[in-house]
Amino acid sequence: MSETKLVKKTKEKTPKIKGAKTGVVLKISGVKTVSVLVEGFKTHPIYKKRYKTSKKYLTHNEIEGVKVGNTVEIVPSRPISKRKTWQVKKVLG
Numbered sequence: 001m002s003e004t005k006l007v008k009k010t011k012e013k014t015p016k017i018k019g020a021k022t023g024v025v026l027k028i029s030g031v032k033t034v035s036v037l038v039e040g041f042k043t044h045p046i047y048k049k050r051y052k053t054s055k056k057y058l059t060h061n062e063i064e065g066v067k068v069g070n071t072v073e074i075v076p077s078r079p080i081s082k083r084k085t086w087q088v089k090k091v092l093g
Contacts (some may be wrong), residue, residue, distance in 0.1 A: 019076045022092065025068050026056065027043065034061045036074055059086040066091055 023038035039054045059072075060080050066072065075086040088090050 017075050017089070021057075021074050021086075022071060023074065025058070025066060025070045025072055027067060028061075029058075032061050033084065034059055034066055034072075035085070036072060036088075038042070055086070057086045058059075058084045059088050060084050061088045063091060083090055 015080050021038045023036040025034050026037050027035040029035060033070075036057050036058060036059050037054055039052060041050050042053050049084040056079075057074060059074050060077065066088065072091050073089045074086045075089045076085060079085045
């Protein structure tokens with residue numbers, strides 16, 4: 001008799017990069033620079049009320065096809081200019 005083995009397909013998980021953030025492209029300024037808005041929530045230490053925070057990052061962009069309104073993942077990198085210390089890793093949507 002022949003035995004059949006069931007092989008489980010496992011998804012290879014990509015390791016998370018420390019400090020990676022997800023945001024929306026607000027503006028394309030220059031050939032390789034995009035402005036990304038990262039939004040999040042914080043909790044007030046006394047009142048325990050959640051409030052929205054946001055910050056804009058200037059990021060270095062080597063990927064073609066990034067448009068205003070796209071959701072992108074950014075990662076920290078070495079300083080490229082005075083305010084550009086982030087880099088676009090991939091376009092999510």
